Amino acid sequence: MTPAELTLFQMTESELTPSERLQRCGWCELHVPPHWELVSFCEAMHSRWAGRVAELLAELEPRWFDGSGRPGTVAAYIASKTLKSEGAGIYVRAAHPSKCRWEPYEVTGPRFYASVIGEAWRQHDSGGAEGVHSASPVRPVPRAPESTLKLLWPEVADRAGPWVTELGWTVVPPHSDPQALHADITSDPAVPDGHPRRVGRYHHIAWKPAAASANSRGECATEIAVTTEVAPAAFTNGEVGPEHYAALETPSTPAIAFDSECLHRGGSTLGTAGWTATCTVQLCSARGWAALGCDGRCEPRVLEFTLRMATAEQLTAGEWVVPAEDLGGSGAGDDVESTRASGHA
Numbered sequence: 320m321t322p323a324e325l326t327l328f329q330m331t332e333s334e335l336t337p338s339e340r341l342q343r344c345g346w347c348e349l350h351v352p353p354h355w356e357l358v359s360f361c362e363a364m365h366s367r368w369a370g371r372v373a374e375l376l377a378e379l380e381p382r383w384f385d386g387s388g389r390p391g392t393v394a395a396y397i398a399s400k401t402l403k404s405e406g407a408g409i410y411v412r413a414a415h416p417s418k419c420r421w422e423p424y425e426v427t428g429p430r431f432y433a434s435v436i437g438e439a440w441r442q443h444d445s446g447g448a449e450g451v452h453s454a455s456p457v458r459p460v461p462r463a464p465e466s467t468l469k470l471l472w473p474e475v476a477d478r479a480g481p482w483v484t485e486l487g488w489t490v491v492p493p494h495s496d497p498q499a500l501h502a503d504i505t506s507d508p509a510v511p512d513g514h515p516r517r518v519g520r521y522h523h524i525a526w527k528p529a530a531a532s533a534n535s536r537g538e539c540a541t542e543i544a545v546t547t548e549v550a551p552a553a554f555t556n557g558e559v560g561p562e563h564y565a566a567l568e569t570p571s572t573p574a575i576a577f578d579s580e581c582l583h584r585g586g587s588t589l590g591t592a593g594w595t596a597t598c599t600v601q602l603c604s605a606r607g608w609a610a611l612g613c614d615g616r617c618e619p620r621v622l623e624f625t626l627r628m629a630t631a632e633q634l635t636a637g638e639w640v641v642p643a644e645d646l647g648g649s650g651a652g653d654d655v656e657s658t659r660a661s662g663h664a
Contacts, residue, residue, distance in 0.1 A: 337576075338470045342519050344551040345581030347470075349574035352526035352598070356461040357439065357486060357626075361598050364435045365488050365528045368407050370539055372433050372490055373594040375401055376411070380492075383429050389413040391429025408438030414489065417496040420587070422561075430498055430585060431490035439486055440624045459629040463602075471522050471576060477604035483626040484521075484611070485601035488528065489585060493592050498585035500550065500564065503601070504616050505557035505580070516554055519578045520607025525599045526574035539594050545575050546586030547597065553582035 337347040352358050379394035386393045391413035398411045414430040443460055460483060462468075468478040504521045506512045527542050547570065550563040563582050577583055579601060588595050603611055603625075611617050 338473055341470065341522070341576055341578065342473070345553065346549040346551070346568070346570070346575055346577035346583070348570050348572040349524070349526070349576055350572060352524060352574045353464050353467040355463050355467070357483060357600055360439060361435060361486050361488070361600065362528055364409070364438065365596060365598060368402070368409055368433070369488065369490075369596055371405075371407070372398065372402070372409065372411060373539055376431060376490060376492070377594075389429070390416045390426060391431055394429070395431055408435060408441065410434045410437055411490070415499040415501045415584070418499045419496055424499070426499075427496045428492060430492075430495065432487055433490050434485060434487040436483070436486040436626065437624050440626060443626065460626045462629040462631070465631070467524070471519065471602065472604050474518070477518070477520065477606050479605045480630045481605055481628050482603040482608055483600060483628065484603050485599065488596040488598045491585060491588050491595045493588060493594060495588045497548070497587045500559045500582050500584045502555070502557040502582050503579040504611075506616055508556060514610030514613055516580055520604040520610070521579035522602050523577050523579055523599050524574065524602070525577070525597050528596060528598045539596065542595055544573055545570050545597060546588070547575060547577065548584050548586050549577050550582040554578070554580055555582060557582075
């Protein structure tokens with residue numbers, strides 16, 4: 320442990336800055352999501368498609384427990400095929416399921432995630448053969464605000480050239496129990512970890528989106544505050560114990576940042592009649608990238624649709640120019656359909 324890390328460990332929570340709290344406790348509150356093109360793009364896609372996604376999944380409720388995998392896997396696959404035929408550019412997958420709030424924490428229903436990173440990749444990719452993707456598009460995507468990057472990664476080397484590893488929103492059925500407590504990124508417990516965590520390297524930014532268009536069977540509820548719950552400082556490589564449930568903390572703000580290696584879960588929606596959503600962008604530090612594909616943390620094929628941010632040097636040198644409408648920007652809600660119709664999707 321370095322002297323700086325030791326000092327951070329010895330500080331009380333009341334003495335921590337938001338960035339220090341994120342590094343030590345695994346999460347911090349944000350008042351708003353970053354003012355960033357990728358956030359605007361995600362919001363535009365949610366506004367246009369969230370109601371349709373919820374409608375499809377509601378119609379597929381009889382199949383939520385089909386198959387031997389996670390609840391919702393078959394339904395997510397069918398919904399994804401339908402959305403592809405409609406030109407949505409959205410891939411739906413089954414997320415960690417909802418579980419009873421009391422021991423033995425039995426599974427009670429599915430939760431889903433609507434990913435739009437593939438659509439962001441396609442809209443931003445400027446080269447390569449059709450259907451062939453590398454982990455580095457020719458053009459980097461817009462860089463997040465420096466204030467956001469400094470919050471996530473205090474060390475310059477970590478924020479030099481970070482990556483976007485996921486973009487989209489959670490899709491939670493009405494009246495759901497809380498989600499299973501989990502960490503999104505873990506190493507294989509059966510092999511030695513060659514890249515242990517020293518500081519935060521993989522982070523979520525999560526926020527509550529504006530209201531989405533609704534459908535008859537996919538009515539979407541609007542929430543003010545993020546309902547994600549985090550077990551502070553629970554960097555356990557995904558191991559969960561009763562003490563972590565007892566320690567859960569819940570934010571009260573419309574947005575949060577949290578460490579993907581820290582235990583967390585989506586909150587209960589038992590009192591909510593409509594489908595709920597939380598938008599997320601998942602980020603990887605420049606130095607964390609090498610570890611992401613090692614020790615069982617991530618399947619190599621998943622890294623094909625990641626997006627690298629522009630570096631500060633590229634911005635300063637004027638080497639990177641992308642029209643705002645390419646990835647949302649101002650008025651992104653009006654641009655999503657026109658971009659798709661013009662053949663760039």
